[in-house]
Amino acid sequence: MRDISMILKSVRNSLFLFTAISVLAVSTVSAQDAKEGRTLFKAKCSSCHALDAKLIGPALTGVSDRHPEAFLLKWIPNSQGLVASGDPAAVKLYNENGKIAMTSFPELDEGKVKSILAYIKEGEPKPVAAAGGAAPVQDDTVSGLSIAGIIGIILVAIVILVILARAGKLLERLILQKQGIETEDDMPLSVGVRKMFRNKKFVLFFVLCIAIALGSWGWMGMWNTGVHTGYQPVQPIKFSHELHAGINQIDCQYCHNGAFKSKNATIPSLNVCMNCHKAVQARDKYDGQISPEIQKIYNALGYDPETQKYDPNQQKPMEWVRVHNLPDFAYFNHSQHVVVAADAIRKAKGLQPNEPVCYACHGPVNTMEEIYQYSPLTMKWCINCHKETDISGQKDNAFYTKVIEAHEKIKKGEKITPALLGGLECGKCHY
Amino acid sequence: MKGSTLAMNKNKFVYAVFVAFAFVATFSACKDKRSTGLEYARNMYDPIALNPDQPVDTTNKYLSSFKGQAAQTPPANTKPVGFKEYDEFPNNQEGYVAAGATMVNPLPVDTTNLAEGKHLYTVFCSPCHGDKGNGQGHLVQIEKFSGVPSYHEGSSSRGGNMKDLTAGKIYHTITYGLNNMGSHASQITPTDRWKVVMYVQELQKGQ
Numbered sequence: 248m249r250d251i252s253m254i255l256k257s258v259r260n261s262l263f264l265f266t267a268i269s270v271l272a273v274s275t276v277s278a279q280d281a282k283e284g285r286t287l288f289k290a291k292c293s294s295c296h297a298l299d300a301k302l303i304g305p306a307l308t309g310v311s312d313r314h315p316e317a318f319l320l321k322w323i324p325n326s327q328g329l330v331a332s333g334d335p336a337a338v339k340l341y342n343e344n345g346k347i348a349m350t351s352f353p354e355l356d357e358g359k360v361k362s363i364l365a366y367i368k369e370g371e372p373k374p375v376a377a378a379g380g381a382a383p384v385q386d387d388t389v390s391g392l393s394i395a396g397i398i399g400i401i402l403v404a405i406v407i408l409v410i411l412a413r414a415g416k417l418l419e420r421l422i423l424q425k426q427g428i429e430t431e432d433d434m435p436l437s438v439g440v441r442k443m444f445r446n447k448k449f450v451l452f453f454v455l456c457i458a459i460a461l462g463s464w465g466w467m468g469m470w471n472t473g474v475h476t477g478y479q480p481v482q483p484i485k486f487s488h489e490l491h492a493g494i495n496q497i498d499c500q501y502c503h504n505g506a507f508k509s510k511n512a513t514i515p516s517l518n519v520c521m522n523c524h525k526a527v528q529a530r531d532k533y534d535g536q537i538s539p540e541i542q543k544i545y546n547a548l549g550y551d552p553e554t555q556k557y558d559p560n561q562q563k564p565m566e567w568v569r570v571h572n573l574p575d576f577a578y579f580n581h582s583q584h585v586v587v588a589a590d591a592i593r594k595a596k597g598l599q600p601n602e603p604v605c606y607a608c609h610g611p612v613n614t615m616e617e618i619y620q621y622s623p624l625t626m627k628w629c630i631n632c633h634k635e636t637d638i639s640g641q642k643d644n645a646f647y648t649k650v651i652e653a654h655e656k657i658k659k660g661e662k663i664t665p666a667l668l669g670g671l672e673c674g675k676c677h678y
Numbered sequence: 679m680k681g682s683t684l685a686m687n688k689n690k691f692v693y694a695v696f697v698a699f700a701f702v703a704t705f706s707a708c709k710d711k712r713s714t715g716l717e718y719a720r721n722m723y724d725p726i727a728l729n730p731d732q733p734v735d736t737t738n739k740y741l742s743s744f745k746g747q748a749a750q751t752p753p754a755n756t757k758p759v760g761f762k763e764y765d766e767f768p769n770n771q772e773g774y775v776a777a778g779a780t781m782v783n784p785l786p787v788d789t790t791n792l793a794e795g796k797h798l799y800t801v802f803c804s805p806c807h808g809d810k811g812n813g814q815g816h817l818v819q820i821e822k823f824s825g826v827p828s829y830h831e832g833s834s835s836r837g838g839n840m841k842d843l844t845a846g847k848i849y850h851t852i853t854y855g856l857n858n859m860g861s862h863a864s865q866i867t868p869t870d871r872w873k874v875v876m877y878v879q880e881l882q883k884g885q
Contacts, residue, residue, distance in 0.1 A: 525858060
């Protein structure tokens with residue numbers, strides 16, 4: 248009897264062990280599959296498909312429930328072949344999704360397709376909470392509000408201290424009075440102040456202090472009139488240059504492509520945003536929802552991310568607040584500086600080779616979460632740079648070549664006209 | 679007694695001056711970053727002509743056609759001076775195939791054009807397509823973007839091998855975009871697009 252139960256027990260144990268091992272083995276195999284599938288999905292599928300959102304093609308979560316695996320194994324490597332062969336399910340699927348042909352992937356064999364399906368079934372691996380990039384962004388700049396708060400707290404503390412001191416004095420005097428000791432009455436404050444102002448020396452100090460305060464305030468105020476250094480207005484979209492130019496390392500010119508061609512660096516119109524944000528929606532940071540800041544782009548364009556259609560009737564311009572504002576009487580041309588003078592400016596300002604020439608005046612834009620004016624943009628600032636920058640030894644520079652040519656002509660006594668020096672360009676007068 | 683008061687006053691005087699300076703310096707330094715600060719003659723800053731990328735006064739009856747914005751679509755059938763256009767092919771599979779069959783790069787392959795093409799490629803394409811055209815740009819590596827094809831491997835989603843794409847097909851794709859890639863027509867002029875095409879065709883050879 249005992250033996251039988253022992254045997255049963257050992258059988259049960261070994262069964263248990265076997266099941267545990269096999270479950271473990273299966274789960275690791277499927278984890279590996281899903282991992283391989285994720286890499287394949289990112290490389291092959293994600294330009295048109297996402298798991299939870301419709302992109303060019305439909306959302307793929309639950310695709311294994313919607314279609315039999317045998318069909319998917321044929322469809323994914325060669326969907327157009329399947330449609331052409333007249334497979335009813337394939338034709339139906341093709342018509343349902345707007346007759347957009349899906350790329351053929353002859354390189355995906357059965358194992359690879361199964362890995363991709365395993366990844367789709369398991370979904371995106373959940374990031375470990377602490378390691379995720381979703382940590383709240385901390386604002387480490389001291390805002391004007393917090394400075395005002397600190398000053399307020401100090402003032403309140405001073406008032407409280409004064410009141411406490413006076414109360415203490417009053418109590419002391421009451422105790423002394425009880426003990427029968429008369430104290431001379433404190434002078435009221437107003438009498439004290441009046442007495443102080445009768446002192447000519449004090450009046451002199453007082454007037455001097457006010458004169459210095461007003462004088463230095465006026466001096467600083469006049470020097471800073473019209474100088475917007477540090478100006479950082481609130482923009483309609485919380486666009487972060489730190490993220491786009493810093494972390495994502497997108498070149499300045501990608502969006503401000505006018506800088507290399509024209510006077511204006513140009514603020515990109517929203518179609519440039521949509522080059523990336525059609526697909527990039529930062530859903531992982533907002534619980535699967537589209538980032539509210541990216542949604543603002545969609546709203547301004549009348550764009551519906553579900554249907555991927557634009558509604559021209561709902562479009563309205565995005566009103567960015569201008570940060571850098573030269574007076575209208577000062578002519579500044581971006582392309583003259585960043586194309587013609589790029590090397591000279593780089594040398595003069597000591598820029599690193601990996602830094603765009605734009606940083607010479609706009610500062611470390613790749614660290615600015617909110618854009619601000621880095622340079623004073625005063626005339627003195629322009630003049631100083633033009634005095635110090637060394638432009639000798641510039642090669643292949645059409646501007647200077649032209650100037651040298653003109654000088655050679657003058658030396659030979661030939662006729663020079665403004666037209667020869669570019670005086671017929673419309674923009675010389677009509678800018 | 680008199681002397682000592684005077685000495686004390688002198689100390690007081692220096693102290694008061696110091697405090698006054700510190701006070702003024704502190705308060706003038708903490709200016710509001712959201713405001714431009716004091717401005718004199720603001721109307722000299724603002725251009726009389728339309729301010730690029732800025733709102734337009736909607737109450738001005740002469741500017742009513744601008745509907746409040748300075749940025750406008752150019753009038754139909756006009757183009758900027760020096761702007762070279764090439765044959766337009768529609769944004770569909772037929773247009774793509776036709777462009778691939780008929781368009782040829784009008785620019786000669788030389789070091790200047792290739793250097794400019796490389797610069798433009800680095801600015802506009804390499805964030806996703808990578809410096810070597812292998813589809814492994816910085817944005818792909820940090821997983822912001824995915825599914826970017828390599829120029830010298832794999833097959834195109836519109837048929838054929840990536841490395842066999844003709845100049846016209848590449849030009850058509852830059853102009854209109856494809857799948858998750860947007861149109862880059864507003865950022866790259868037609869002539870510059872051909873320079874990019876020239877450089878991409880170098881990358882198709884693979885290294």
